[in-house]
Amino acid sequence: MTSPSTTPGQPLPFTADDYRARMARAAEAADAAGLAGVLVAPGPDLVHLTGYRPTAATERLTLLVLRAGHDPVLVVPALEAADAAHAAGASALTLRDWTDAVDPYALSARLLGPNGRFAVSDNTWALHLLALQNLLPSTSYASLTSALPMLRAVKDAAELERLAAAGAAADATYERILKVRFSGRRETDVAADLASLLREHGHEQVDFTVVGSGPNGANPHHEAGARVIERGDMVVLDFGGLKHGYGSDTSRTVHVGEPTAEEQSVHDLVREAQEAGFGAVRPGAACQDVDRAARAVITEAGLGERFIHRTGHGIGVTTHEPPYMIEGEEQPLVPGMCFSVEPGVYLPGRFGVRIEDIVTVTEDGGRRLNTTPRELAVVE
Missing domain, CATH: 3.40.350.10 (Creatinase/prolidase N-terminal domain)
Structure with missing residues (x-):
């Protein structure tokens, strides 16, 4: 009621x-x-x-x-x-x-x-x-x-409404961050912009603002630091927090100036893997099926060893909670479950790429709660 x-x-x-x-x-x-x-x-x-x-x-x-x-x-x-x-x-x-x-x-x-x-x-x-x-x-x-790993996993309609609102606010933040200048600024400057924008779009709590430029992008949980972002850098952005008490969490990877053919190829690969993971979302599928689908794409391209984390995690009143999209997790997907699909490739000393959407299981498949473009965006 x-x-x-x-x-x-x-x-x-x-x-x-x-x-x-x-x-x-x-x-x-x-x-x-x-x-x-x-x-x-x-x-x-x-x-x-x-x-x-x-x-x-x-x-x-x-x-x-x-x-x-x-x-x-x-x-x-x-x-x-x-x-x-x-x-x-x-x-x-x-x-x-x-x-x-x-x-x-x-x-x-x-x-x-x-x-x-x-x-x-x-x-x-x-x-x-x-x-x-x-x-x-x-x-x-x-x-x-x-x-009781599934205690909070299946969301009701009111919870889904809050998660959708949080996802939309994170999307609006991403659209705005594409318009700021990256080159010549520190990672911490862009991270502060992300935090400010999340709050501007209704987040009462900002949990993380990962900005991994150049070689720092090869560390999935890099803390934004004093490194000055340069033209030619790939930059991993991963940010989220709580709006109306429910979480947002999205990742996009951008490039400062035009990317090289290799950088574009790696990004395209991760985008294909993310699409495959999302495509595996349907009632009755096991959590591990989402991980397997995304991981197979990267493994077949010869970069399986560079995908070093699970494909996803649940989200709700916290930004990380069960269920987890990882090999060995046989919990079946149920309508109302919400979790991330976020494959990545990390090349030490060079760059990283991650693309992440929050999705919810529906009666006949899945629905993305993040809808911003997943193509590689070029920023200044």
Whole structure:
């Protein structure tokens, strides 16, 4: 259910009913997997399930406890209880606040029971998990990603709307960055332009602005540095963040001045591989099929050893999350899944090329959430 009121350009807000349904699905998924429940500390899983984002994770325990057949409970420090009570999903759960004079682990242990195996959000502090284990030695724990990897993978219509808006904002950013001058400026200057444009187009958070010029482009996660971009450079651009709480992530490779025949050929190869990866997106296909399709194109051209990362990753309330498009991942694609398709070729000491779109699985194939041209653009 959604609220009828919103402001122009803003998506309809998630409601308590939306969060209630998410928490119920998580508890049911855990039960179906033979788990006693799900334990969620501050982080993206807590935001997704409740709408509550504490100002910071601290040594004070905050823990969402989800168990099939039980009401959701959020254990929260008393000094943060007021903020938690105002979260969008607060009315869908029970708050159990505790003061510094109370043992929060004993409180939580009573909610868990003496035994069972629980899925625990990946960013839970070891301090908290070890304390629970000490009190409940007959319990055991598994990371949420390994136990329930698809918990956030399939997006509903409202989530897809947010992801599409984030993708459109990233596309608008790319179109604008093509008009700025590259040559004679530092990578950090162009990265600052990207960050500014993302914010101008509605991003409340910028997560990364990779600008890899010349040989730096051969490092897929190059941090923009002081290198001055020169005419003749290939430049890898990879940027994204959060808009309306959901992620954008796109990559394009541009060239300063006219490219050489080899540079154009490598770029054409990556573009063909990216198209092949996208073409493999359809319901029922395995995640690894997307990786295989893209990788086969580059391998057949003799550059397989220069494609050194997975073909894609999921995206949602974070810019990297399951599912992952990589060999060995047999999870079938389902309508509503969203992930990147981003093959690349990296020639050490020379240049790199990467092309990335976010795509979503539809009933009969896939749909790109990034639609800017994938041809090699020439910039000044």
